[in-house]
Amino acid sequence: MPEIFVSSDMDLILTGTRNTTTKPASAVKTINGKPAVEYMTQAAKDFFRSFIDSQADWNQLFSNSAAENSGSHSPFEAVSYYPGYTNFTLTFTNGTTVTEEWTAATLSDFTDVMNAPYPAPAAVQEVLGAGGFITGYFLNRSSTAVLSLPSFHFEGEIAQLTAASTIAEFLAKCKAGGMKRLVIDLQANGGGLIDALFPTTMPFAGSQLRLPPSAELMGLTRGSANASMVAQNVSATYYYGTYLNFEGKGFPNWPSVINQQTQKGDKFTNTLRVNFTKTDQVLEAQGINTQRAPQYFAAKDILLLTDGRCSSTCAIFAEEMHQVGVKIVVAGGRPEPGPMQGVRSIREINSSLPASCFPANGSSPFSGDAKSNVINLRNQIRKSQQDVPLHFVYQTAECRFFYTAKMLTDYSVLWQYAADALWSNQGLCAQGSTNHTSSGINVTTITGVGKNDGTNGTTSTTNVSFTGSGNSNGGLNAALLSGAMVCFALLLL
Numbered sequence: 001m002p003e004i005f006v007s008s009d010m011d012l013i014l015t016g017t018r019n020t021t022t023k024p025a026s027a028v029k030t031i032n033g034k035p036a037v038e039y040m041t042q043a044a045k046d047f048f049r050s051f052i053d054s055q056a057d058w059n060q061l062f063s064n065s066a067a068e069n070s071g072s073h074s075p076f077e078a079v080s081y082y083p084g085y086t087n088f089t090l091t092f093t094n095g096t097t098v099t100e101e102w103t104a105a106t107l108s109d110f111t112d113v114m115n116a117p118y119p120a121p122a123a124v125q126e127v128l129g130a131g132g133f134i135t136g137y138f139l140n141r142s143s144t145a146v147l148s149l150p151s152f153h154f155e156g157e158i159a160q161l162t163a164a165s166t167i168a169e170f171l172a173k174c175k176a177g178g179m180k181r182l183v184i185d186l187q188a189n190g191g192g193l194i195d196a197l198f199p200t201t202m203p204f205a206g207s208q209l210r211l212p213p214s215a216e217l218m219g220l221t222r223g224s225a226n227a228s229m230v231a232q233n234v235s236a237t238y239y240y241g242t243y244l245n246f247e248g249k250g251f252p253n254w255p256s257v258i259n260q261q262t263q264k265g266d267k268f269t270n271t272l273r274v275n276f277t278k279t280d281q282v283l284e285a286q287g288i289n290t291q292r293a294p295q296y297f298a299a300k301d302i303l304l305l306t307d308g309r310c311s312s313t314c315a316i317f318a319e320e321m322h323q324v325g326v327k328i329v330v331a332g333g334r335p336e337p338g339p340m341q342g343v344r345s346i347r348e349i350n351s352s353l354p355a356s357c358f359p360a361n362g363s364s365p366f367s368g369d370a371k372s373n374v375i376n377l378r379n380q381i382r383k384s385q386q387d388v389p390l391h392f393v394y395q396t397a398e399c400r401f402f403y404t405a406k407m408l409t410d411y412s413v414l415w416q417y418a419a420d421a422l423w424s425n426q427g428l429c430a431q432g433s434t435n436h437t438s439s440g441i442n443v444t445t446i447t448g449v450g451k452n453d454g455t456n457g458t459t460s461t462t463n464v465s466f467t468g469s470g471n472s473n474g475g476l477n478a479a480l481l482s483g484a485m486v487c488f489a490l491l492l493l
Contacts, residue, residue, distance in 0.1 A: 001335040002402045002492040003027035004036045006090070007063045010489065013405040026092035028488070032085065037335060047075045055333035056308025056344030062332070062488050064307065065117045065408070066150040067188035076488060117411040118148070122177075123170035126162045134163060136170035138177060139416055145170075145179040146415045150188055152313065171296050181301045181423065183415050184321075187331075188307065189314040203320040205274040206246070206386070208379045209237070211258065211267040219254045243272040246386075250275075268379070271386055299325035305418045306397070307332050308344040315343045316380060319390065323382070329418045330397035331407075332490060337431040339396035339438075398422065400433035402492035 005013065005027055012025035031039040044057035060067075063074055076088075089099045122145075123136035137146040147170060152163075174182070209215070218238040236242045240251040251257050259270045302321070308330055310318050322328060328342035379389035399421050407414035421428035 001337075002490045003335070004040065005489050005491055007489045010405055010409060013491065014409060026094040026096070028090050029093045030089075030091040032087075032089050041334070043075070053308060053341045053344030055340040056330075058334050058490070059307040059309060059332040062490050063408075064188060065411070066148070066185065066307075067309070072188055074488070117409055117414075119410070119412045122173055123166060125166040134166045134170075136166075136173070137412070137415070138174075138179060139412060139419070140177075142416060142419060143178060143180040144183060144416070144419050145174045145177075145181070146183045146185060146412075148185045148411075150185070152189065175296050181419060182297045182303075183419055184302065184304050185411075185415065186304055186306045186310050186314060186318070188309050202248070202276065203274070204323065204383045205276075205316065205320060206271045206381050206383060208259070208271060208381060208386075208389075209269040210377050210379075211269060216258070216267075219257065222254075242275060244275050245273065246271040248273065271381065302326045303418065303422050304328045304342065305415070306330050306342045308341060310343045315390075318343050319380065319382075327399075327422060328397040329399045329401070329422050331401055331403055331414070331418070333400065333402075335402075335490065337433070338400075339433045339436050340400045341395055342397040343395070394438055396433070396436045396438045398434065399426065399429040401428060401430050403490060404492050405489070408489060408491075 005025060009025035028036045030036060034042075040058065040061055041054075043061055044054055047057075047060070061074055061076070063077065064072075067073070085102075087099055087101055089097060091097045118135065119137055121135045122138045123134075125134040128135065133149065133151045135148045137148065138144075139146065147167070211219075215238055219240065222236065222239040240254045240257050243251060243257070245251055245256075257269045257272070259268050262268075299321075304318055304321060304326055306318070306328060318328065330340050330342045333340040380391070381389060399418075401417065401421055403414075407417060417428060426434055
């Protein structure tokens, strides 16, 4: 099983000096007096209480270059709230002890900093590191291409204009270079587009929108407004013309959107599908190129590599890719055998729940800070399972493996290992992580919601009445608490 190390010892591990008597790289034995694994398990609950899969929450505790490229850091590098203690003490297996102190620091802009683990790219999005994130690579030894997508939150006009064209350019280079397989690296990714890879396949992308009385009123109001004006807004959530129905046809009016049957006492819409044609029209009106490259890779020759942190639109992206036959390989998780989900977050659109929504006595149905809690606004569903919201589905990846020091310092090693594990040697997968029935595309296994203790809970539903609205992005924090930049790595030696 892997052990916990501080990232500053990475060079010692790579040079094979872990067991020397002069300068050994020792694993972390205790943190603040608790066994390291026990401390990290609790830290995953404390820092990431709003998510579902505790295996993936573990990965957020460790330093990761893909996450840093999209602006994310581990809580031991930067955390937006006080953890409840001042000193941070590490005891190593060689008996040495180091104590650091949490300190306050302002955010710095590192968007132009490139990380060492990435090899020389075959394709690079314009303004990479300044709003753009897409890069492509070739593993020539195995004729495997890699599309690195650490984020789809493109910032700025140029980044938005060049996203689709960069993918199209890279796929054309893959064809010219004779690449036979494609690894899509989604480590720490928060969004995605399926039709860039399968331009002739219309994604199902079905969901059911929650309808409190205020939402019904918005739907009626927008339905009577000037349709051409409302349709220009691609995010017109409560406008019937935004969506297609289950059969892929438009809704004639707002009442046809509403499902007359309630779920657990709550009202929802009928199944809503994304109208990709209308989305393209809106983007093209903004000058964004929506033309897709011809399909080059078959679904069986594509794998999604995640660390389980795939959330929001990335979760929808992974679901749609999986439905057309693409398999998922996941890295990391707790140091124990067994499977892990490729997507850890709830698979729907969320809306913030402001503190003013809670009763006057301060009681809350959620644990932790009310400001950080979100509630479900939309249930994502599968075409074959409209009665099971996807956040109630436990779905393991087809293969799981643990990081090594070489993988974290050279991503070509990481990508090749993932490709070999899926397509060549299943023995590279972690013990007990393969051939699970829950890795298929028609899964009905139900897991608890908000249960973040490493176990599969039972189905539970909390009905919350609320008013007002919130911003799920939360904004940027002007100051962070930092543990003197203590970075950890969970490594299999």
